[in-house]
Amino acid sequence: MNSSMPRTIAFVLFSYAPGEPAGYERAVGALAEGCRRLGITPLIITSGPAEAGDADHPDMVRLSSLTLPRPILKPDILAALEDPEPVRVELRRLLADHEADLVVWVDALYGLGYLDAAPEGVPTILQVHKVRGDDYFDRAIAAATTVCPISPFMESEAREQGYETSAWTIVPNALFAPAQPAEREERERLRTQGPVRIVSRAEPYKGLAELLEALPADWTRPVELVLAAAGFEYWPGMQDEVFGAVRAAAVKRPDVVTVLEALPWQEVQPFFAGAAATIIASYEPETFCNAAAEAMSTGAPVVGIGIGNLPHLVADGGVMVSAEQGPGGIWPALSELLEDADRYHATSQSAVARTAFHAPDEVVRQMLAAVATTLTH
Template sequence: MTSISMPRTIAFVLFSYAPGEPAGYERAVGALAEGCRQLGITPLIVTSGPAGPGDADHPDMVRLSSLTLPRPILKPDILAALEDPEPVRVELRRLLADHEADLVVWVDALYGLGYLDAAPEGVPTILQVHKVRGDEYFDQAIAAATTVCPISPFMESEAREQGYDTSAWTIVPNALFAPAQPAVYEERERLRTQGPVRIVSRAEPYKGLAELLEALPADWTRPVELVLAAAGFEYWPGMQDEVFAAVRAAAVKRPDVVTVRQALPWQEVQPFFAGAAATIIASYEPETFCNAAAEAMSTGAPVVGIGIGNLPHLVGQGGVMVSAEQGANGIWPALSELLEDADRYHEASRNAVLRTAFQAPSEVVRQLLATVNARPH
C-alpha cells in the first residue's frame, strides 16, 4: 500500500446521498467534498440510483445502476435491494477502479456499503462510524477497513460499551462548510439582547421539536425561527408528515413569536446561525455528532440542549446543557438565564468558536488522510 499524503481522488460512498439533503451523513459528505476541492483533490461521491433531473449539475456524483432505491427510503427497501449484493460489489469495485480512486471512505457500514469490501486491490479505505450498529454489516465493515474513524467521542464510547476494540480507531469530527467566523463583540452583544433563537433540523420525531414549542413559556417574547426539512429516508411511512403536522400545530399556538421556515441549502446554514442569539438542540435521543450545534457554535451562537449523546462532548463550555429529566421544560429557563447574563453569554460564545476551530473542511480532510498515513504501508 502506497502513501496517500496527497491523493488525486477520494471516493465517498453513501447510497442515500443527494445534494442538499438535510441529513447528517449526506451533509457530512458534502462538507468533505468541499474540503477536497479546497486541497486540489477530486471528490467522487458514489450513490444509488435512479438518476435525478439535476445530476448534470453535480459532476462529482456518480450513481450505481445495480442499486436503485425509492425516495423516501425505508429500511426494508434497503435490505430487499441488497438481497443479492454481488452485482453491487462488482459494479462498485469497477467504478472505483475506473475513476482511479486513491482512497475510499465508506460513510457507513450499510448505508456506505462498507461491509461489501469492494475497494480495488491496494486502495486504502476508511470506515466512518456515524452510528454503532452492532450487526453483521458493522462487523464486516470494520474487518475490511484500513482505518476506522468514529465521528465523535460518543461514538467511540458507544462502540467500546458494545464490546469493540477501539484502541486503533481515530476520532475525526464532521466538517463545517466554512471555517469558524464569529461576529464582532458589538454584533454578538446586539444578538444577545435582541436576536432571534434559530433552530435547524430535519423532520424527525426524536428531535423533540413539537415538545419544545409546546413548552414555550407564555411570557416568551423573543422570535423563535425553526428551519424544518424533509430528508430522503423515513423510519416508517408518513413519519415526516407527522412531524411537520405536530410542529405546525404547536407553532400555531404562538404565532406572535414562532416561525417555521423552509429548508436551507447546506452552505446557508452557518450564515443563518450567524444572525442568531443562540440555538437549541432538543433531541431526546442521543445525537451521534450534531452538525447543527457545530454550525451554530462556529458563528459564536451558544447552544442550549439536552445533555445526552455527543452534545455535551461537542458543546463543552460553548453553551448550557439541561438534564434529560428536565427535557424541553428545562431548556427555556436555561436559555433565558444565559441570555440575561452578559458575561456568561460572551464566555460561552468565545468557547463555542474555539471548540469548532479545527472543523474547517480542508482541515478535516487532512485529519482523515493522517489516519491512513499513520498506518504501516
C-alpha cells in the first residue's frame, strides 16, 4: 500500500450480490459505501454467472473461473473449488489489472482468503465473520497481512479454539449511513404508538416463528417483520421451511403481525427509524448482528437473547434476556421497556451513542489503521 489512503480496495466474496439479505454481503456493501465517501474506489470480486442488473454495479467484477448456482449449498462450493488453481490465477490477474492497493478477503473460504492470491507486495486483510477452525481458516490466517475479527465475540471464539489473537485488530461491520436518531418528540411518539419492527433473513436459527408463537394474547402493538431469502442455504428447501413456519405463526395473530417483503440495504435504517424497538430472537450466537446496529443507529432499542456478540454490541442500548427465558421472555422485557419513559429514552440515547463508530467511512478508516499498524511492525 503506497500511502495511508489507497486508491482501490478490493473485497473478495464469491457469494456477493447487491442487496443480498445476508451478513457478509451486507457488510461488503457498507464498506464499499465507506470507500466511496473517502474517495477510494471499491472493487468487489465475486463468482459467476452474470446476472441481470450487473451493469448497474460497475464496481463489481465476476470470476469466469468460478460459477455457483443460487441458492448455494456447501457441496456446490467444494465441488467448484476442487481444482482452485484457475480461480487463483484469475483472481490474481484481476487484482493486478485493477491495481488494487489493498485486498480484503471477506472469509477464509467464501472470501477465498485461503488461496493467497494477492499480487506481490499488496497487503491483505482477512475478515473473521466466523471462526472455522479448519485448514481453509488456518491457511488464510497464515497468508494475511492483517486479521480483523468483526466483533469481540469473534476474537474470544478464536482464542477459545486455540488461535493466537494478540496481533489481531477488531474492526466492526459498518452501517450504510451514520447514526440518524429521531428527535425526542418523535421518539416519544414511537415509544407509545410505534410498531415493533424486525428485519431478518429466512434462517431457522433466527427464532422468528418461535418468537411469534410466544406473542402474548394481550399484545396489541403492531409487529412488522421483514423476511428475506438469501442466495445460500444449509440444506435444500431450508428457506421455504422458514417462510412456512413464520407465516403459520403470523396468521394466528393477523390483528398485529404483518410479514413484509425484503428491503434494499439502504432502506433498512429508515425502516427502523419508524420503530419503537426491534427484537433479535436468535437462539444461536450472532457473530456481529447488523440488524441490531442498524436499529440502534436510529434510536430504536434492541431487545434480544443475550448470547454471542449481541450483549457486546447492544450493552445499555437495549435489554437482554437469558437463553433459558428464550422468546417467551422477550415480550415481557420489551413491554417493561416501552412502559418506562425515562428508561426507554436513556436506552435510546445509549443505542445511538454505541453506533457512532460504525459510520461507513469511519469503519474503513479503522480498517486502514489496522493494516498500517501491521505494516509498521
